[in-house]
Amino acid sequence: MLVRLENRGEISKTMVYASPFIAVVLTLIAGVFLFALLGVNPVEAILSFFITPISTLDGFAELFVKGTPLVLIAVGLSFGFQANVWNIGAEGQLTVGALAGGGLALLFFESESLFLLPAMAAAGILGGMAWAAIPAFLKTRYNTNEILTSLMLVYVALLLLSYLIHGPWKDPEGQNFPESRLFPDAGILPVMIETTRMHVGWLFALAAVATGWILIARHVIGFQIRVTGMAPMAASFAGFKEKRIIWITLLMSGGAAGLAGMVEVSGPIQQIVPNISPGYGFTAIIVAFLGRLHPVGVLFAGLLMALTYLGGENAQIEMNLPNAVTGVFQGMLLFFLLAADVLIKYRVKFGGPKTAGAAEGAG
Amino acid sequence: MTAPRLELKGVTKRYPGVVANNDVDLTVMPGEIHALLGENGAGKSTLVKFIYGVQRADAGWMKWEGREVEIPNPKAARDLGIGMVFQHFSLFDAMTVEENIALGISAELARGDLNSRIKEISASYGLPLEPDRYVHTLSVGERQRIEVVRCLLQSPKLLIMDEPTSVLTPQEVEELFKTLRRLSGEGVSILYISHKLQEIKELCHTATIMRMGEVVDDCDPAEETARSMAEMMMGKNLVSPERPEGIETGAPRLVVRNLTMESSDQHGVDLHGISFEVRSGEILGIAGIAGNGQTELLDALSGQVPVDDDDSIIIGGKTVGGAGPVERRAAGLSFVPEERLGHGAVPEMTLWENAFLSGATRKDLVKSGFIQIKKSSRYASEIVEKFKVKTPGVLNAAGSLSGGNLQKFIFGREILQDPSVIVVLQPTWGVDAGSAAAIRQSLLDLAAGGAAVLVISQDLEELFEVADQIAVICQGRLSRSWPPDEITVDEIGLLMAGVEADPRGAAHNGEAEGHAG
Numbered sequence: 001m002l003v004r005l006e007n008r009g010e011i012s013k014t015m016v017y018a019s020p021f022i023a024v025v026l027t028l029i030a031g032v033f034l035f036a037l038l039g040v041n042p043v044e045a046i047l048s049f050f051i052t053p054i055s056t057l058d059g060f061a062e063l064f065v066k067g068t069p070l071v072l073i074a075v076g077l078s079f080g081f082q083a084n085v086w087n088i089g090a091e092g093q094l095t096v097g098a099l100a101g102g103g104l105a106l107l108f109f110e111s112e113s114l115f116l117l118p119a120m121a122a123a124g125i126l127g128g129m130a131w132a133a134i135p136a137f138l139k140t141r142y143n144t145n146e147i148l149t150s151l152m153l154v155y156v157a158l159l160l161l162s163y164l165i166h167g168p169w170k171d172p173e174g175q176n177f178p179e180s181r182l183f184p185d186a187g188i189l190p191v192m193i194e195t196t197r198m199h200v201g202w203l204f205a206l207a208a209v210a211t212g213w214i215l216i217a218r219h220v221i222g223f224q225i226r227v228t229g230m231a232p233m234a235a236s237f238a239g240f241k242e243k244r245i246i247w248i249t250l251l252m253s254g255g256a257a258g259l260a261g262m263v264e265v266s267g268p269i270q271q272i273v274p275n276i277s278p279g280y281g282f283t284a285i286i287v288a289f290l291g292r293l294h295p296v297g298v299l300f301a302g303l304l305m306a307l308t309y310l311g312g313e314n315a316q317i318e319m320n321l322p323n324a325v326t327g328v329f330q331g332m333l334l335f336f337l338l339a340a341d342v343l344i345k346y347r348v349k350f351g352g353p354k355t356a357g358a359a360e361g362a363g
Numbered sequence: 364m365t366a367p368r369l370e371l372k373g374v375t376k377r378y379p380g381v382v383a384n385n386d387v388d389l390t391v392m393p394g395e396i397h398a399l400l401g402e403n404g405a406g407k408s409t410l411v412k413f414i415y416g417v418q419r420a421d422a423g424w425m426k427w428e429g430r431e432v433e434i435p436n437p438k439a440a441r442d443l444g445i446g447m448v449f450q451h452f453s454l455f456d457a458m459t460v461e462e463n464i465a466l467g468i469s470a471e472l473a474r475g476d477l478n479s480r481i482k483e484i485s486a487s488y489g490l491p492l493e494p495d496r497y498v499h500t501l502s503v504g505e506r507q508r509i510e511v512v513r514c515l516l517q518s519p520k521l522l523i524m525d526e527p528t529s530v531l532t533p534q535e536v537e538e539l540f541k542t543l544r545r546l547s548g549e550g551v552s553i554l555y556i557s558h559k560l561q562e563i564k565e566l567c568h569t570a571t572i573m574r575m576g577e578v579v580d581d582c583d584p585a586e587e588t589a590r591s592m593a594e595m596m597m598g599k600n601l602v603s604p605e606r607p608e609g610i611e612t613g614a615p616r617l618v619v620r621n622l623t624m625e626s627s628d629q630h631g632v633d634l635h636g637i638s639f640e641v642r643s644g645e646i647l648g649i650a651g652i653a654g655n656g657q658t659e660l661l662d663a664l665s666g667q668v669p670v671d672d673d674d675s676i677i678i679g680g681k682t683v684g685g686a687g688p689v690e691r692r693a694a695g696l697s698f699v700p701e702e703r704l705g706h707g708a709v710p711e712m713t714l715w716e717n718a719f720l721s722g723a724t725r726k727d728l729v730k731s732g733f734i735q736i737k738k739s740s741r742y743a744s745e746i747v748e749k750f751k752v753k754t755p756g757v758l759n760a761a762g763s764l765s766g767g768n769l770q771k772f773i774f775g776r777e778i779l780q781d782p783s784v785i786v787v788l789q790p791t792w793g794v795d796a797g798s799a800a801a802i803r804q805s806l807l808d809l810a811a812g813g814a815a816v817l818v819i820s821q822d823l824e825e826l827f828e829v830a831d832q833i834a835v836i837c838q839g840r841l842s843r844s845w846p847p848d849e850i851t852v853d854e855i856g857l858l859m860a861g862v863e864a865d866p867r868g869a870a871h872n873g874e875a876e877g878h879a880g
Contacts, residue, residue, distance in 0.1 A: 218733050220723070226712070227720065233706040236667045238720045239688030 005346035015344045020290050020301065023336035030332050040319060048318045049311035049325070059310065061196030065268055066306035069094070069260035069277065071205040071299055073284035075212040076256025078293040080249035082216070083225040084232075087250055089135065089150030090257040091281025092157035093128040097258025099161060100127025102265040102272045105187030106169060106180055116186040120262055121204075128258015129251045131157060136250040140243040146250070154281070165272055180272040189267040201263035205302070208256060212295035225249060257281060278309065286334045305330065366429035368393045368521055368552045369414070374423030376409050383409040384420065385576045391521065396543060396553045398563040398584060400596055401573035402795050407556050410573075411523055414554075415447045416440040428520075441469070446514030447523040452506050454498050461494035464513045472516060484515050488542045502860075503652060504535040511542070522546065523554045528562060529821070530652060533856035540566050558596070560589040572596055593796065612831075613643035616695070616815035617664075617784045618677040622684075624663050624670050632656040634663060637841045639834060641784070641815035646806065647844060648830030649819045652859050656839035657819045658701065661788045664817070665698040666691040679783050692725060697782035699773055701789040703766065707773045710762030714754065717761045718743035718776055725780045742779070750775030751801065767798030774802050778809055785809060786817045791825060803829050823852055837861045 028046065035045040053059045073090045080087045087093075101124030108116055135149040162178075171181040189199040216222035228235040228245045235242065264276055287305050291297030312326025369391040376384040384406045391397045399407050412418040414425065416434035424431055427443055434440045440447075454463050461481060465473040478494045485492040490508045498506060507527065514522055524543075528536045543553055543566065555567055563570055564584045572580045572595045580595045622637040634656050641647045651657055662668040664676065666688045673684040679695040686694075700706045708717045719739045723729050728739045743757035752772045754764055761769060770790070777785060790806065791799035806829055810816045819836075820826055826833055827847050834844035835858035842858050 218736075220729055220732055220734060223716070223719070223734060227709055230711050231705040231709045233700075233702070234709045234720065237665075237688065237700060237706055238723075239666070239692070241687070 004349045005342070006349050008345060008347055012344060016341075017292070019340035019344060020292070020297070020337060022340050023290070023333055024304065026336040026340075027329060027332045030336075031329065034328070038321070040321065045315060045319055045321065049315045049329075050307060052318065053307065053310035053314045057193070058196050061193055061198035062310055063303055063306050064198050064202045066309045067303045068199075068201045068205045068267070069264055069280040070284050070287050070305055071302035072208050072260040072263065073253075073257045073281060074287035074291060074298045074302055075205075075208045075295050076253035077284055078288045078291070078295065078298055079212070079216070079222075079225055080253045081229075081288055082293050083228045083245050083249050085246055085249045086147045087132060087135070087150050087253045088147050088285065089132070089152075089154045089281070090253060090260075090284055091277060091279065092150070092154035093131045093254040093257035094261035094264070094277055094281045095154075095157040095161050096131040096261070097124040097128035098261030098265045098272065098276050099157075099164065100124055100130075100258065101262030102180065102183070103164075103169070105183040105266065106272070108187070109181060109184050111184055112186050114186070116184070117189065117266070120187060120266060121259060124258045124262025125255040126258070128254040128256070128261065130254075131258070132250045132254020133247075136247050139250075140246055146246075150250075161272070161276070162274065165274060169272060171271075178274055182271045183266065187266060188270055189263065197268050199263075199267040201267045204259060204263060205299075208259075209295045209299050212298075216295065221248060257284075283330060286330060290333065290337055305333075308333075365393060367391060367426070368395075368428060369554075370426040371410075371414070372424055372426075374410065374413060374420045374425070376406075376413065376418070376420045382576050384413070387423070387573070387576075387578050389571055389578070391552045391554060393520070393552055394547050394550045395569060396547050396555055396567045398567035398570035399554060399556045399573065400558065400560075400563060400570050400592065402558055402596060405573040405596075406576040407573055408525065409576075411447070411525060411554070411556060414440070415445060415523060438469075441517055441519075444518070444520035445523065446517055446519035446521070448507065448510045448514060448525065448527060450525045450527075450529065452510055454506055454509060456499040457497070459495055459497055460492060460501075460509055463498055463509055464494075464516065467513050468516060480516065481512060485512055488512075488515065488545060489538065490542060503530040503654065504532070504860075507531070507539075511539075515546075519551060521552045521554065523556070525556045526558075527555075528557070528559065532652065532860040533823075533852055534860060536562070560592050560596075563592070564589060596796070612645045613813065615640040615642050616679055617641040617786075617817060619664070620675050620677070621672075622663060622670065622675045623672075624659060624668070626659050627668065632659055632839045634659055634839045637836075637839075639841060639844065641817050643783070643813050643815055644810050645832065646810045646816040646818060646830050648826035648833045648847075649817065649836050649841065650823055650826055650833060650855050650859060651819075651821065651836035653821055655837050655859075657788060657836060659839070660836065661698065661700060661786060661819065664786050665696070665700075689724070692721070692780075695783035697721070697777035697780055697785045699777055699785070699787040699790060701792060703769050703773060704762060708761040708769060711760055714747070714757040714759060714761055714764075714772065715740040715743040717772070718746060718757070720776075722776060722780055746772055746775035746779055749779070750805070765795070766793050767795040770794050771798050771801060774805055778805055782809075782814055784815045784817075786819070788819045789822075790818060790820065791822065799825075823855060827852075835859055 031046060032042040035042040054063055073094065077087060077090060101120040104120045104123045105116065131153060132150070134153060135146040138144040138149050139146045165178045165180055169180045171177070171179055174181065189201050192198045192200055192202065216225070224235065224240045224245060227238060228240060228242065260280065261276065265272055269276065283305055287298055287301045290304070291301035308326050308329045312323055315321040315325055316323050367390045371387060371389040374384050374387040387410055399410070401407050409418070413420045416436045416439050426432070432443065434443070461478055464481060465477055481492065481494045485508070490512055492505065492508050492512055507530065527539060531539065547553060557563055567584050570582050570584045570592070571578055572582065572592065574596060582592065582595070584592065618640045620638050622634055624634045626633050632655060637660065639647065663670050666683065666686050669687060670676065670684045673682045676684045678691055681694045683691050683694055704710045709720065719728050719734060722742060726742050728735050728742065740757050746752065747754060747757060750771045752775065753768050764772065790802050794802065803825065806816055806818065818826065818829060830847060832844040833847055833850060833855065835842045835855055837859060838861060
C-alpha cells in the first residue's frame with residue numbers, strides 16, 4: 001500500500017505550540033512500553049526517572065545546575081538556526097570557553113580579586129566566539145559548510161583540552177591525575193541556595209533568555225535574522241548583508257556556548273577535568289528545536305532536558321537501568337517532536353491518488 | 364451534428380482553502396480552436412490538468428468523442444490523442460532536439476527514423492527545426508517548436524496550449540498562429556489558454572470565459588470587442604489609466620553609463636555596455652523577452668549585485684555602482700522585483716513587518732536599533748488605506764494576500780517613501796486587471812510628481828500605455844529608445860528577437876519579417 005503525505009495547506013498555530021507537549025506525552029508512553037520490555041515495573045521506572053530526582057531540594061536545585069548550560073547554549077543556537085546558519089559545534093565552543101575562563105582562574109590561582117569572575121566570564125565568551133569565528137570565516141570566505149567545520153572543530157577542542165590537562169595545566173600536586181588544580185575561591189561562582197549546588201550561573205541563563213527575547217522580537221538584528229531565514233531573497237532586497245548575519249549568529253552562539261563552558265568549570269566542577277560536558281552542546285540542539293527556537297520555549301525545554309539527565313542518573317542508581325536510557329529518552333523526544341511537526345504540515349493518506357467520486361463508473 | 368471531441372460536465376476541484384474549479388462545463392468540437400480565457404488564478408490551469416490526466420477532479424465527468432472516459436495519467440491522455448504544450452518547457456539543455464523528442468514520446472514512436480520524421484513534420488507545418496541541434500543553442504521560440512513537434516508526432520486530435528505566446532515575439536506569434544490554423548483545418552481541435560484578448564479575437568472560433576473557478580460565459584470572439592471580453596473576464600468595468608497632461612521632464616535622475624556585468628548564475632545573461640538615462644518626470648519602458656538580462660539589470664540597478672565600476676550607475680547625482688540597496692535607497696531609489704513572495708515581501712511575516720522591510724530608514728522606523736512597532740503599523744495601515752489593499756489588517760501575513768493586493772501593497776510601500784527614482788520589473792505580472800490598472804496609474808502619478816520611472820516589462824501593451832520612451836533589451840544589450848508613437852509593435856518585436864538592423868529600415872523591408880523567428 002502506498003502511503004502519501006498530503007499538504008494541509010494551512011498550518012494550525014495552536015498545534016505548532018502544542019506539538020512539544022504532544023511529543024513529551026508520547027515519549028512518556030513509549031517509555032512505559034520500553035521499561036515493560038526491559039522487565040522493569042514501568043510505573044516505578046517512570047517515577048524514578050522523572051519524579052524522584054526532583055522530589056528533594058537538592059535534586060530540584062540540580063535541575064537548574066544541568067539546565068543552565070543547556071538554556072545558555074540553546075538560546076544562542078536558536079538565533080543561528082532561525083537564519084539557517086547551522087552551528088553544530090557548540091560542544092567545541094563550550095570546551096574552548098571553559099579553557100579560556102578556567103585558564104584565567106589557573107593563571108591567577110592565588111587571586112582574591114572580585115574582578116576574577118567577570119574576567120573569567122568575558123574570557124569564556126571570547127573563547128567560544130573565537131572558536132565559532134573559524135567556521136564563520138571559512139563560510140564567508142571560502143563558502144565551506146558550517147555544519148561540517150563546526151562539528152569537526154569539536155574534536156579539535158577536545159584534543160586541546162586533553163593536551164592541556166595532561167601537560168602544562170596538570171595539577172602539580174595531583175598525583176599525576178589528568179586534572180588541573182582547584183580554582184581559587186575568587187574564581188568560583190557563588191551558590192544561590194545554601195547546601196545545594198545551584199549557583200548564580202542560572203541567572204546568566206535567565207539573562208540570556210531575556211536578551212534573546214528582546215533581540216529577536218524587537219531589535220533590527222533579530223528582524224534581519226528572521227528575514228534571512230524565511231526569505232533570503234527578501235533579505236537581499238532589503239539590503240541585509242548575508243555575510244554579516246553569518247558572522248553575527250555564529251559569534252552569538254559561540255559566545256553563549258563559551259559562557260556555558262566557563263559556568264560549568266567555575267560552578268559545579270571548580271577545576272578543569274577531561275570531561276567537562278556530558279554532551280550539553282549537542283543536547284542543546286534538541287533543546288533549541290523543542291523550544292521552537294524561541295527563547296522562552298528554550299527555557300522550559302532546557303529544564304525538561306536537564307530532567308532527562310537527572311532521571312538517567314537516578315534510574316541507574318535506583319533501578320540498575322543502563323545510563324543509555326537518558327540518550328534513548330532524548331532521542332525519542334526529538335523523534336516525536338519532528339514527527340508531530342511533519343503531521344502538523346501534512347496529513348497521511350493511504351493508497352494512490354483519490355479517484356473522483358463521479359468518475360468512478362467511467363472507463 | 365457530429366459528436367463533440369471533448370465534453371466536460373460539472374468538473375469541481377477543491378484545494379485546501381480554495382475552490383479552483385466549480386461545476387465547470389466545457390465542449391470542444393472537432394477542428395475548433397477554443398479559447399479558455401481568464402485571469403491568472405481563474406482556474407484555467409487546474410481544468411487543463413484534469414483533462415490531461417495530471418490531476419483528478421473531486422466531481423464531474425469527461426466524455427471523449429461521445430464516450431465517457433477517465434484519464435489517470437498523461438500517458439493515457441496521449442494514448443487517446445490529447446497533446447499538451449506547457450507554459451514551462453520540459454527540455455534537457457545538454458541534449459539534442461531529437462533526443463529530447465525521443466524522451467517525451469512512447470517507445471514505439473521513438474523507434475525507426477525519428478530524425479527524418481521530425482524534419483518532415485517541421486517542414487509541412489512551418490515549424491523550422493533541426494533535429495541535431497543542442498537545445499541550449501536554441502531560442503525560446505525554437506524550444507517551443509520542439510514541444511509542438513513532439514505533440515504533432517503523436518497525431519493528436521486535441522492540442523492543448525497553455526499561454527503559448529507569453530515567450531514569443533509578435534512575429535513568432537504570427538508563425539505559430541499559421542500552424543495552429545492549419546491544424547484546425549485538418550480537424551485537430553485546439554484548446555488555447557490565454558488572457559491576451561487580441562490574440563483570441565484573431566485566432567479562436569469560440570471562447571469560454573472563466574472567473575474565480577467558474578465558467579461565466581461562452582462567446583464568439585469575433586463578435587466581441589476586446590473590452591467586452593475583458594469585462595466578462597474581470598466582472599467589472601475597466602478603468603484605463605489616465606496620463607496627466609503637460610508633464611515637463613527635468614534633469615536626469617537615473618544615469619547608466621556603459622554598465623557591463625557578468626552574471627553570477629551559470630544560466631544567467633551577462634549585461635553588455637548598457638547605457639541610458641531617465642529624467643525627472645519621465646517613464647522609460649524596457650521591453651524584451653524573458654531571460655534576456657532583465658533580472659540581471661534589476662539586480663545591478665538595485666544594488667543587490669553591486670558592479671565593479673562605481674561610475675556606471677548614477678542615482679540623483681551620486682555614483683552608486685559599488686553600493687548596496689541601503690545606500691541606493693538613501694540616494695533616492697526604490698525598486699520592485701518581479702517575484703512578490705519571498706523577494707519583494709516575506710510571505711510568513713505580517714504586513715507591518717513587510718512595511719518595515721524596505722521602509723526602515725526612510726520612514727524612520729528604527730530607534731537606537733529597536734523596531735518601532737507602532738510607527739511601522741501606522742505606516743502599513745497608511746499603505747493599505749491609500750492603495751486600497753484588501754486585507755483584514757496589518758497583522759495578517761503577506762502570504763495571505765492575493766497576488767494583486769500584495770503587489771499593490773508593495774508598490775504602495777515603495778511609493779510612500781517618496782523615491783526620486785523607481786525601477787520596477789514586471790509590475791503587473793500575474794496581477795488581476797483592476798490592480799494592474801491601479802499600479803500603472805500609480806506609476807504615471809509618480810512620474811507626474813517628478814520621479815524618474817523605469818519599467819522593465821514583457822507586456823508591450825503595458826509599455827505603450829505608460830512609457831514616454833521605449834527601449835528593447837536582447838541578450839543583455841539595450842537598444843536606443845524611441846517615443847511610443849515613433850515605433851510600432853512589429854519593430855519592437857524585431858528588436859526583441861535580436862534583429863540587429865535599424866528597425867525603421869528593417870520593418871519596411873519585407874525580407875526581414877521571414878527571418879524574425
